[in-house]
Amino acid sequence: MERPRLSPKKGPPLSKITPTIITLLILAACTTACHDSNTAHNAPASAPTTEKGPEGPKLLIYCGITMVKPMRELADNFERSHHCTVIMNQGGSEDLYQSLRYSKKGDLYLPGSESYRAKHLAEGLLLDCVYVGFNQAALVVPKGNPRNIQPTLDCLLNRSLAVVIGNPESCSIGKQSSIILKKAGIFDQVVDNCFSLAADSRNLNKLLRDGSADVMLNWRATGFFPENTAFVEVLDLPESVSPKKKLVLNLLSCAGEPELAREFMNYASSEKGQSVFRKWGFLTDEPVDQERMLEGLD
Numbered sequence: 001m002e003r004p005r006l007s008p009k010k011g012p013p014l015s016k017i018t019p020t021i022i023t024l025l026i027l028a029a030c031t032t033a034c035h036d037s038n039t040a041h042n043a044p045a046s047a048p049t050t051e052k053g054p055e056g057p058k059l060l061i062y063c064g065i066t067m068v069k070p071m072r073e074l075a076d077n078f079e080r081s082h083h084c085t086v087i088m089n090q091g092g093s094e095d096l097y098q099s100l101r102y103s104k105k106g107d108l109y110l111p112g113s114e115s116y117r118a119k120h121l122a123e124g125l126l127l128d129c130v131y132v133g134f135n136q137a138a139l140v141v142p143k144g145n146p147r148n149i150q151p152t153l154d155c156l157l158n159r160s161l162a163v164v165i166g167n168p169e170s171c172s173i174g175k176q177s178s179i180i181l182k183k184a185g186i187f188d189q190v191v192d193n194c195f196s197l198a199a200d201s202r203n204l205n206k207l208l209r210d211g212s213a214d215v216m217l218n219w220r221a222t223g224f225f226p227e228n229t230a231f232v233e234v235l236d237l238p239e240s241v242s243p244k245k246k247l248v249l250n251l252l253s254c255a256g257e258p259e260l261a262r263e264f265m266n267y268a269s270s271e272k273g274q275s276v277f278r279k280w281g282f283l284t285d286e287p288v289d290q291e292r293m294l295e296g297l298d
Contacts, residue, residue, distance in 0.1 A: 056083040057257050059264060060105060062096040063088050064112040064172055066135065066201045066219045067247065070280040071110060074268055084260060092171035092200045101125060104254045107261040112172025112201075112219065113245040127251040128262075130269035131290055133282030134244040137176050138220035139235040142208060149215050151235040153181065156190045161214040164207050165190065167197040172245075173204065177217040180242055208232050221281035247282060248294070 063071045068090045075086035089096065093111035097120055100106045109126065111117070112135050117126055141149050149155045156163050165181075166174030174197065181187035191197070195212075198204040201222050207213040209231045223234035249268055255261050267273050269290060277283045 056085065057260055058085045058087060059107045059257055059260055060087045060089060061108045061110065061264075062100050062106055063090050063110045064093045064096065065090050066112055066173070066222055067110055067133075067282070069225060070133075070276045070282060071268075073276050073280075074264075074273055078264055078267055082260065082263065084257075086264070092167075092174075094172075094175070095170050100252065100254075105256070106252050107255040107257055108264065109250045109252055110247065111250075112247070113176060114248050115175065115245070116172070117248055117250060125253050127253055128265070129248040129250045129294065130265045131246060131288065131294055132249050132268050132273065133247045133277040135172065135176070135219050135221065135247060135282070136239075136244045137173060137180060137217050137242045138223070138237055139215060140205070140208060140218045140220075140223055140232050141215050141235060142211075143231055143233050145233055145235070147214050149235065151237055153184050153186065153190075153237070153241065155215055156181075156217070157186060157193055159193060162212060163190065163194050164196050164198055164204060164213045164216045165194055166201065166204055166217070167199055171198075171200040173201045173217065173219050174198075176245060180217070184241070205232060224281045247277075 059075075061071065061075070068088065072088060075088060078084070079086055089099070089106070091099075093113070093116050097109065097111065097116060100109060101120075101123070110132070117129060120126060139149065139151055139155065141147065147161065149161070155161065156165075165177045166172075168174040168178040178187055181190050196207065198207060198216075201219050204213075204216050204218045205222055205225075205228050208216060209228070220234050220236065222228060223232050249265055251258065251261055251265060268277075269288075274283055274288055
């Protein structure tokens with residue numbers, strides 16, 4: 001039985017989705033601040049980053065939603081060792097950048113791919129960066145693969161499957177999915193076969209966990225997160241089809257605590273930091289060569 005599809009004629013074009021998301025992000029941030037000004041880990045992008053209090057200095061990090069778990073673990077360790085507070089603003093990579101560009105507040109930015117650095121470097125907000133790991137897109141299906149889906153992109157064209165991908169305008173996995181599918185020459189056909197375009201990797205997995213989707217493209221690391229392992233299964237694609245995307249942590253020119261931010265960057269890229277990213281599926285056991293991994297990023 002054929003599933004309902006995402007009709008381009010009934011929805012807004014992708015180019016008009018991002019401003020709406022940005023507006024909602026800003027409104028949501030304001031609402032969060034009003035609702036609970038004492039919750040440091042969820043403070044909005046407009047929160048001051050130089051404020052000192054009993055808890056010491058504060059760092060504001062804009063973190064792509066897929067990398068929140070390793071970054072939160074690193075942040076908790078860093079708070080204890082540096083007697084500071086690390087505020088994590090999480091969301092889709094492009095939405096986060098637009099939010100920090102609007103507010104001009106924040107210390108560090110970790111998008112889901114180095115392509116966001118290349119795209120926005122000339123605007124002057126992104127300074128030094130360090131390599132912390134990689135993202136790689138994969139097919140993700142319900143646990144046990146009940147539809148016996150094969151690890152090829154052709155499954156995304158199957159009209160009998162409930163297919164979903166990320167929105168290329170709002171999140172790193174959506175952007176990477178569009179690159180992969182355009183290279184394969186099937187992007188428009190896959191979009192036509194999707195019942196939804198998800199806002200980010202978290203919402204993609206939610207659609208799979210609640211039974212709405214049969215198959216999707218998502219960052220493979222999310223399939224190994226504790227809340228997903230019982231519900232999803234990762235079908236890896238060849239690296240020739242789905243190349244690894246570098247994750248680079250960027251210092252912001254508007255940083256209120258630049259020296260503390262650099263210390264966090266050093267920690268995240270150290271052997272201890274690498275062990276955390278490795279634990280969450282963002283690094284292999286191979287040694288990391290910072291200089292080589294950062295070639296061509298400036």
